[in-house]
Amino acid sequence: MTVLVTAAIVVPAVPALAAPVFKVPFPCGQVWGGQTRTDHSPLNAIDFNRADDVDDYVYASAPGTVDVVGDQGTSGYGRYVRVNHGSGYTTYYAHLNNWYVSVGMQVGYGTIVGTVGSTGASTGPHLHYEQRLNGSSVRVKFDGVEALYYGSKNYTSSNACEGARTGAGYIDTANSGPQNLYAGPGTTFAVTGSRNDGVYVTIYCQKAGQSISGKWGTSNVWNRIGTNQFVPDVNTYTGYTGFIPSVPRCP
Incomplete structure (x- = not known):
């Protein structure tokens, strides 16, 4: 009797997409209170506040290309910016007072994307910030460390500190x-x-x-x-x- 032996075909695992090194989206050394909530939309977003923060500058949190500069009026994000970082990663900066970028602009650490405001469905000045992968909101990381879920924490920015x-x-x-x-x-x-x-x-x-x-x-x-x-x-x-x-x- 002839026995046929079939070798198993091993398919290599697809490597995980490399995430950018995201930084707190504010100037080097600034301390901002970040809040995550179980009733937030989307769930993994962070709201940033500090005293007298209207028109404070918002930095790009990683290098990329601006692919959306939008205004939803008095609803949703209000004035917002989206940056595409490649490998499926994007970041959102919402409720801005003003924009400092345009679609197609290359940005990096330290590039000002806009200023803190209270546009859209906002009850007070703050920055609504998101990190997304392939369109889905993911838990935010800064310098490779996951943000606090769920609660409030102070975050110190290391964004564009190389010139200090x-x-x-x-x-x-x-x-x-x-x-x-x-x-x-x-x-x-x-x-x-x-x-x-x-x-x-x-x-x-x-x-x-x-x-x-x-x-x-x-x-x-x-x-x-x-x-x-x-x-x-x-x-x-x-x-x-x-x-x-x-x-x-x-x-």
């Missing part, structure tokens, strides 16, 4: 348009690029140069944010007026 040893800020122009970058500390130098309003920047050194007027007054201080890339300090929000004590002077 030098200087950190973001482009903040009077007309909310792109800011030209120059090869030196003045508008007579060659234009070497541009940065959108609201984009986070690291300031490596500062230098006195041409005095110009901008969003934050008139000053001759210029910030170097890259090789041969200077931006006027008056169009850069850093929390300081003029020279920053911790930032070296450019040679």
Whole structure:
């Protein structure tokens, strides 16, 4: 008698999609109260609050591409932004007062997507934040650690903190348009690029140069944010007026 032996076919498991490293969606070092609730919609969303938070800046919590800038009026999310991070992951930022991004814009840690508000079906100013995988809401993680479910907890942001040893800020122009970058500390130098309003920047050194007027007054201080890339300090929000004590002077 002939016995047929059939070998089992082993199908390798499909690897799990790599999740981005999500950060708390606020500037480096800020502390925000986050609340999760069993009656929240969707269940895994977090509401963020802190005192006097209307118009506080909201950061992208991971690199990605803006694929929705929406306004649901007095219902639902109100003004909101969705960022697509790839591998099926998206984040939602809802009840915003204003947007600082547009569809198709590339964002990263430190990019301002909007400001905290109370638009839509909101009873008070806060940020409604979600992480989704393939369209379904999932439990939120920051720096790889799952948020508290269910209850309230304070979260300290590590978003865009890599510039803390030098200087950190973001482009903040009077007309909310792109800011030209120059090869030196003045508008007579060659234009070497541009940065959108609201984009986070690291300031490596500062230098006195041409005095110009901008969003934050008139000053001759210029910030170097890259090789041969200077931006006027008056169009850069850093929390300081003029020279920053911790930032070296450019040679």
